[in-house]
Amino acid sequence: MIALLAAGLLTAQPACAPVNGSEALWREELHFVAVGELHGTTEAPAAFADLVCLALDKGPVTVALEYPVQMQPTLDAFMAEADADAARAVVLAWPQGPFRHHDGRGSEAMMAMLQRLRVLHQAGGDLKLLASVPDSPRVEGFTQSHAELDRAQLWSAAARATPERRMMIFVGSVHAEKARRVGSRIGLPAAAHFLPEEVLSLYVATDGGEAWNCRDECGVNPVPPLGLDDRRGVVIAPEADGTFDGYLAVGPATASPPVSRP
Secondary structure (H helix, E strand, C coil), X not given: CHHHHHHHHHCCCCCCCCCCCHHHHCCCCCCEEEEEECCCECHHHHHHHHHHHHHHCCCCEEEEEEEEHHHHHHHHHHHHCCCHHHHHHHHHCCCCCCCCCCCCCCEHHHHHHHXXXXXXXXXXXXXXXXXXXXCCCCCCCCCCHHHHHHHHHHHHHHHHHCCCCEEEEEEEHHHHCCCCCCCCCCCCCHHHHCXXXXXXXXXXXXXXXXXXXXXXXXXXXXXXXXXXXXXXXXXXXXXXXXCCCEEEEEEEECXXXXXXXX
């Protein structure tokens, strides 16, 4: 009996940190929850992982990440690996992509988020990762809007193939928008290809700080405050001009550097 109890403790789901306002995300009619971030902060990946942990309490989850579709076998192997150091090595061995060419998607904070998701899966959570940046070559006379359509198609195909699974999407903010911004060069964002009532989209809001990403140059760059004061967690804000349904407020941002390599 003691051995059985010990085995149960080893496979128990890690406790989830509470997130204010997160109950708004679990409505039955929502097929997609999209979180749009500014790449390169410590706080955004950690806050998203908190939401995924809570989502697993509601049922199976697919997490769509802004990694190339060619990386899917690597992510599958990572999730199946029981040892943290070995799992990290699996990701770092992939010869291309964000953990080689840094733009904030290959940060230490992103690696920590992946490791946390792996632990949730290893502890029995029905959690899958989906690499969801399509291989959409540029064609003369066509714009990036077709890449956004292809991205939405990847999300849609995965969701329709397993409708019992909740899809949580973590991408750069532009891809999570539900309407085209005036002057945007990408056309209709990926999340805007779904019915508005079927997707809830949040913008990761900070109280200023810094992020490690690529603007004019790659490195630590300032992050402007959004003015949510001391609010934290999910903030539904219908006044957010239709682009997002609200915010995931995380407080001051700190820069997360590119993942260190052996």
